[in-house]
Amino acid sequence: MSEASQPAAAGRLEYEEVKEYSFLEELLVSKRVNLTYIIMLVCCTISIALALFHLFIALYGTPEGRSFRSVHLSVMLVLAILVNPLFRSSHKDPILQSGDPRNLLRTAGFGIDMVLVALVIAVQVWTLWDIDAFQMRLGSKDPTDMMFGGILIALVLEATRRAVGIAMVCVTGFFIVHTLYSHYFFGIFYGPPTRFAKYIDVMFVSSNGIFGIPLHVAATYIVLFIVFGGVLIRSGAGRFFIDLAVALTGHRIGGPAKAATLSSAFMGTVSGSAVANVVTTGSFTIPLMKKTGYRGKFAAAVEACASSGGQITPPIMGAAAFIIAENLQVSYFTVIIAAAIPAFLYFVTVYFMVHLEAEKHGIESIPAERLPQVMEVLKGGWHLLLSLVILIAFLMMGYTPMKSAFWGILSLIALSFFHPGTRMSPVDILAAFETGVRSTVAVTVACACAGIIIGSIFASGFGLKFTQSVIDMSGGNLPLLLTMTAVASILLGMGMTTTAVYITVAALIVPSLEQIGVNIIAAHMFAFYFGVVSTITPPVALAAFAGAAIARTPPMATAFEATKVGIAKYLVPFAFIYNPSLLIEGPIWMTVVSTALVLIGLWVLSLGLEGWCRGRLGPAPRAVLLLSALFLMVPITAAPFGIPGAVIVAAGLIASGGIYFWRRSVPVGQPAQ
Structure with a gap:
């Protein structure tokens, strides 16, 4: 996180960089061994162990699939419970404190947390004790399987509530209830109910539910790429990206807002979290934009739009790129190539809006003497960018995303030693592993929860009925169908993580587009775009609200301003549906001409x-x-x-x-x- 500060004596633009909070670093300086210390030690140990486990797997190959996913999910559930304790705002809140009336509630919460952790371990032991026998019981489970299956579903929902939010739990809960009791619903939701035994078969034993494609992708690809991002930020790339953006754009009209756009685009390539990007770069860029003359709500809107662009920006795309590739049965590289031009068009539009606002209000550039020099910035951090080049090169050579991420992480650690300012100590490396894994908790539990949604749709057959109903309501009219799809995707995406949004809309929305002949990649990208645009769309515009908090502007007014600044996110998907050449489908000349005209x-x-x-x-x-x-x-x-x-x-x-x-x-x- 960066904070704007007063110029230094030499007049340079200065800010303080704060690294992501690490349990490991706090443990090393802590002088008291108490319950909080023990919880942090447990979380830190299993986070680092899981990161090393995934690196080992990336190099030598994955073990039996069900066991591997189960281990990954169990560790993530334990972390979700311990890091987000019940009846306390964080794990650092004291549980026992004499004279505090909240003691009883906090103690009860801690006891419940320990019971939940024990249940996670019990489910894991039951599953892996004889994995072959367990999988052979598909379709003929015993009562213990039913019990542990129900417990796991409840654990996933509770972990999702804590790590992701209540919105996704409500959506998932609806699909669970609908699948089991669909004969009580009406309209397109009416149907035959699903027996609980069959439901547990799908969710717990088979690979169509919790342990389906979303969790598979989270365990194999996403975790390593987020660890890569954690190592990159820990090496000093956050400051490097902001310095480079300011150096490149600060001397132009409206330079601070252009720097915000560019730095957030850089950060988005490794983060993909809209809110995280806002609070990281926005705490520096929003005050700077306001200081140079931008309206507060416009400054917050620019940062929200630029930061939310990370969700659609290769190579990570909010961790959804891997799931899109898996669903399409194409290479990961194919997905990020298809996503490149739409992401470019989006950021350029934000840049256009910033430039015109600066002209309109007479906002000048930052004085040259206060700006860092481009060559100075590059000299101090160019080598960090080589790790991204190495990562993409391995992907282009046909290596799996797991192995590419492995070599990307190793090369990044080695490259950090090229300059004293980026050199990482063993503590830095382990802290990056720890924070990277903890950052993956929300994604993993969201993927497990999304697996419940997918499994419910599969068990009830609701997906086929919904697809046909949408087509019937639109009368086969493509513009109307696209509009209905866009609205449904935005509604489903409100308050949900990027991966969870895509998984949900891909199951419900995309089949209707494919059925009437829309290009398959364009269909998936369309639903994905409108699923993630909810971060800047009222009434649940989380990125805009985060920016408003920093700018101290009305949240809803800021959100409406963000919809204007980020207008390309609403229009470009319609453009590539009718013109797939924007996704680099078809002749290159058509892609070039179409891109120029849309620009x-x-x-x-x-x-x-x-x-x-x-x-x-x-x-x-x-x-x-x-x-x-x-x-x-x-x-x-x-x-x-x-x-x-x-x-x-x-x-x-x-x-x-x-x-x-x-x-x-x-x-x-x-x-x-």
Whole structure:
């Protein structure tokens, strides 16, 4: 996390970098051995052990799949319980303190936590005691299997409530109740109920429920990539990214906001968590933006939009890229290549909005003497970027994501020794492993919970009925179906993690798009985009709310501002549905032409939304620009309403170009006050 501070004596822009909180480092300086110390020691030990276990697995190959996933999930459940204790705000709150009326409640909470940990261990022992015999009981379980299966479902839901939030628990709970009691529902939800024995078969014994694809991906790919991100940040990459962004953009008009956009894009490549990015880079960039003249809610909105871009930015994409690849049965590299252009278009649009806002309000650049020099910044951290190059190179050479992440982590540790400022001590390395694994807890329990949703849909057959119902309601009309899909994805995504959002919408939403002939990669990317856009969409815009807290602006007003700044996240998915060349599908020339036209369209859209083009624009020019922007996003090979796409695009170019060059011939208007 970074905090804006007063300029140093030399006038340089300074801020303090705070590394992610590590249990290991606190244990090493602690002078008291108490219950909190013991809990931290247990969490730290099993986190580091799990990281080393996954590195070993990445190098030598995974063991039997069910056992491997079960071990991973059990450790994550224990961490979720211990790090998020019952009736206490954190594990550091004292449990026993004389005279405190909360003693009884906290003590009871600790006792319940220990019971839950014991249950996790009991389920794990029962499962692995004779794994072959356990799996052979598929379809003919004994009462103990039923009991432990029910306990595991309850444990996953409780861990999800603690680590992710109540929203996902409610969604999952609905699907559980619907599957078991669907004969009490009505409309498209009505159906035959599922026997509890069959439900436990699907959830606990088979690989269609808790231990399905989502958990498989979390245990094999996601954990190592998040550990890689943890090592990268621990090596000093966070400060390097911000310094580089400020050095590259600070001297331009509205430099602080452009630096926020660029630094959050850099951070998003390794983090993918919108809220984490906001509080990391935003604590430096938001105050700086406000200080240089940006409105508070605009500053918070820019940071929220830039930070949420990490969810759609390769190579991690909020950890969902691996699950998308698994669902599509394509290589991980294919997914990140397809995601590259839409992510670029999104960040460029945020950049456009920032530039126009700066012109509109007369916001100047940061004085050159206060900026770090690009070459100085690169000299101190260029070697860290080599680890990303190595990671991507291994993926391009056909190595598995696990092995690529393994060599990426090893190369990053080795490269950190190239410069004294980034050199990592053994404590730094182990702390990065620990924080990386703890960061994976929310993702893993969300994936296990999403597995319950998928298994419930599979057991009840609701997925097929929902798909057909959506198609029937839309009458097969693609624009209407896309709009319904977008709204449903946003609603399902509210308050949920990136991976959980994608898994849920992929099961419910994507089949309806595929059934009417939408390109399969485009269908998955469309649902994914609208699932994660909820982080900036009211009423549950978590990234915007985090930015508002830093900027001290009204949360809902900030969220609405974020929807304007991040408009590309709403439009680009429609563009690549009708024009898959934006996902690098088809001829390269078509991809180049389409990208250029959509880019121009997004610039024109930004002019219309901001109402500024070298001066204020009236309602009529703004309306023309907004309509022209939509025209420019029409594929040139299409023919909507029987009109050739090339004609529509040409009309958009002529109309928007006319207004732009008209404004170029007029003296620049006075900045808006």
